[in-house]
Amino acid sequence: MAANYHLVTDIRSARKSSGSGPRRTVLAGHVTLAGLLQLPDEILLQIMEDHLGYRDIIACLKTCRRLNSMLATSLPLQYTRELAACGMLDGTHGPDAPHVGERMERLRRHSAAWNRVQITEDTAVMRFLGGRRRPTRVSGSTLLFPPAPDPADPVAPAKMLLFRSASELRGIEEQKTAFLPPPGHLNFIDPLQDLSVSLFTASIQPHTMYYKFLTLSSNREHPLAYSQELIELKGYTIILDLLGDYILESHYTVESQYPQCCVRNWKTGAVVFEKVRPCLCLRAH
Amino acid sequence: MPTIVSVDDSTVPGEGSSRLLLLVSSDNKHIVVEEDIMSRSRFISKQVEGFEATSQRHAILLPFSSFVLNKVIEYCSHYRGYYLLEDDPDAAPPGRSPVREWDQEFLDVDRNMLLRIIKAAHYLEIKSLVGSCARAIADMIRGKTTEEMREILGVENDFTPEEEHSPSSKCTG
Numbered sequence: 001m002a003a004n005y006h007l008v009t010d011i012r013s014a015r016k017s018s019g020s021g022p023r024r025t026v027l028a029g030h031v032t033l034a035g036l037l038q039l040p041d042e043i044l045l046q047i048m049e050d051h052l053g054y055r056d057i058i059a060c061l062k063t064c065r066r067l068n069s070m071l072a073t074s075l076p077l078q079y080t081r082e083l084a085a086c087g088m089l090d091g092t093h094g095p096d097a098p099h100v101g102e103r104m105e106r107l108r109r110h111s112a113a114w115n116r117v118q119i120t121e122d123t124a125v126m127r128f129l130g131g132r133r134r135p136t137r138v139s140g141s142t143l144l145f146p147p148a149p150d151p152a153d154p155v156a157p158a159k160m161l162l163f164r165s166a167s168e169l170r171g172i173e174e175q176k177t178a179f180l181p182p183p184g185h186l187n188f189i190d191p192l193q194d195l196s197v198s199l200f201t202a203s204i205q206p207h208t209m210y211y212k213f214l215t216l217s218s219n220r221e222h223p224l225a226y227s228q229e230l231i232e233l234k235g236y237t238i239i240l241d242l243l244g245d246y247i248l249e250s251h252y253t254v255e256s257q258y259p260q261c262c263v264r265n266w267k268t269g270a271v272v273f274e275k276v277r278p279c280l281c282l283r284a285h
Numbered sequence: 286m287p288t289i290v291s292v293d294d295s296t297v298p299g300e301g302s303s304r305l306l307l308l309v310s311s312d313n314k315h316i317v318v319e320e321d322i323m324s325r326s327r328f329i330s331k332q333v334e335g336f337e338a339t340s341q342r343h344a345i346l347l348p349f350s351s352f353v354l355n356k357v358i359e360y361c362s363h364y365r366g367y368y369l370l371e372d373d374p375d376a377a378p379p380g381r382s383p384v385r386e387w388d389q390e391f392l393d394v395d396r397n398m399l400l401r402i403i404k405a406a407h408y409l410e411i412k413s414l415v416g417s418c419a420r421a422i423a424d425m426i427r428g429k430t431t432e433e434m435r436e437i438l439g440v441e442n443d444f445t446p447e448e449e450h451s452p453s454s455k456c457t458g
Contacts, residue, residue, distance in 0.1 A: 033425060034439035035400045043407055043415065050381035050416070051423030062431040062449070064440040218447055 041070055049076040054084035058173075142191045147181045162216065164191065179219055188242045195222055197247065197266070199237060209237045213266060226269035246272065306333070307344040314351035315344070322361045325372050327410035349405045356398070357405050360391060360414055371412040382416025392421045 036044070048057060048071060057077050061068050071077050143165075147158035159178040166174035188197040196219075198212045213225030240261070241248040247266050250259045263273040303319040306329065310316065323329040329345065336342045347354060370379050392399060403418035426437060435442060442449070 032439060033396050033400070033422070033437050035397060036422065036426075036438055037440065039400065039404060040407060043403055043419065046415065047419040047423050047426075051420055052427060056427055056429070059429060059431045059434050060426075062444075063435045063438060063442070065443050067438075067440070068444075 037066070044070065045074055045077075049074060049080075052080075054081050055173075057081060142189070144189050162189070162191065177216075179216065188239050188247075189216060190242055191216060193224075193244075195224075195242075195266075197239060197242060199239065211266075224267050226265075226267055242266075306342075308354060309344045309346045310351035310354045311348050312350045314354075316351060316354060316358070318358055322358065322365050325361050325364060325369075325411055325413070327372075327374060327412075329409060347405075348408065349401065353398075353401045353405045356394075356402055357409065357411070357414070360388075361411070363387060363391070364413070369413040371416055378412075382413060382420060384420070385417060388414075388417040389421070392417060396425070 048060065052060070057071065057080060061071055143163045145161040145163065147160050149156070149158045157180060160181050162175075162177040162179065164175040189195065190197075194215045196214045196216050198214070199209050200212065213222040214220060215222050236252040238250050238252075239247055240250050245265050245267050247264045248261060249264060250261050252259050260274075262271050264271050303321045305317050306320050306323060308316045308318060308323075320333060324333075332345050370376055371382055392402070394402070399418060399421060403415055403422065406414035406418060426434060429437065
């Protein structure tokens with residue numbers, strides 16, 4: 001057996017035997033790391049979980065399906081993103097951690113933001129986006145604009161525009177999405193739940209209304225909605241508010257003088273409170 | 286594939302009281318290294334424990350080239366006798382590895398080599414080296430846009446336009 005023996009006893013001989021590996025060269029274009037995806041999932045996750053911030057994680061999630069499905073299941077990565085969305089920081093120990101002064105500053109800014117209601121100076125964004133359109137719905141930092149034809153392509157069906165403003169505090173980026181309006185009259189959107197709620201009237205019975213729960217992203221039936229069948233509602237109904245699983249509806253019927261409000265769980269279809277006092281909004285408590 | 290050979294300690298000159306190990310790389314290079322240098326590797330430590338249990342020592346076959354193996358040995362030699370928290374099997378895992386200047390210079394190699402080192406370190410279960418490599422790789426992909434990231438990783442965008450632009454689907458986070 002032709003065995004090559006190298007006796008490695010100290011650092012100097014190890015260096016000699018390893019030879020001079022090619023040094024990192026600066027390429028004109030992008031550095032490629034094509035072999036990275038061939039690494040075991042465990043290592044890939046460690047690279048992302050230990051060293052990357054939420055912006056990098058989001059960029060990685062959007063690259064391809066494989067990386068998306070792998071990273072989406074990681075609890076530490078979900079935590080990083082959720083934390084960033086709340087404007088918070090983690091990892092207050094170790095050399096990379098921000099100084100306590102900076103953390104205190106962030107905390108102050110975050111709580112101050114809740115203490116003071118302020119009209120944004122940035123009205124240009126809305127004018128630019130909507131043109132003459134005014135947003136029909138506002139949900140958090142998301143605005144919904146009614147359908148308008150695309151000036152570049154007037155033949156195409158008019159699309160609605162969903163706009164989420166960027167927030168440094170919450171660590172989210174600006175986003176615009178155009179989509180075809182759902183059938184019926186779009187009443188409510190909830191971007192967090194990917195939900196659009198529309199009500200429409202069947203032509204035969206003008207006083208019966210039906211719900212349609214769709215996803216905002218694909219405009220298809222929402223998988224969590226209690227039923228895709230037509231649901232009969234008493235009288236003329238408008239939706240007053242939407243909070244989490246609950247919808248506050250108000251019914252106007254010929255029989256009663258005042259509108260009747262009820263709270264319904266849109267995931268189960270159950271009416272949680274009936275004949276509640278006329279009110280305008282739902283709150284978490 | 287080399288056959289398993291037994292190493293007789295007396296035939297190889299040793300230094301001090303440390304015993305010697307024979308490592309065989311995938312390109313069939315035989316490398317003799319002192320046991321306590323490689324004790325940082327959990328994989329090697331477990332093998333050595335096995336030797337002691339059976340009182341029979343044999344070559345350890347490794348699935349990577351001598352080029353990579355020498356690099357790993359260089360790392361282990363540098364930290365010979367040092368305590369690194371990540372490599373302590375009894376300590377609680379410390380999360381990310383701290384910045385070590387020597388490691389940064391040591392890992393200033395070409396990208397393929399870096400990927401081969403991290404793979405080898407993972408195989409040998411040298412957590413501190415995996416951690417330092419992970420840091421070096423993360424530095425290369427940090428602050429990139431999705432499009433740049435695709436170029437770096439050499440992947441194609443395989444999302445449908447619908448999925449890509451949806452405001453709240455999983456792919457936007």
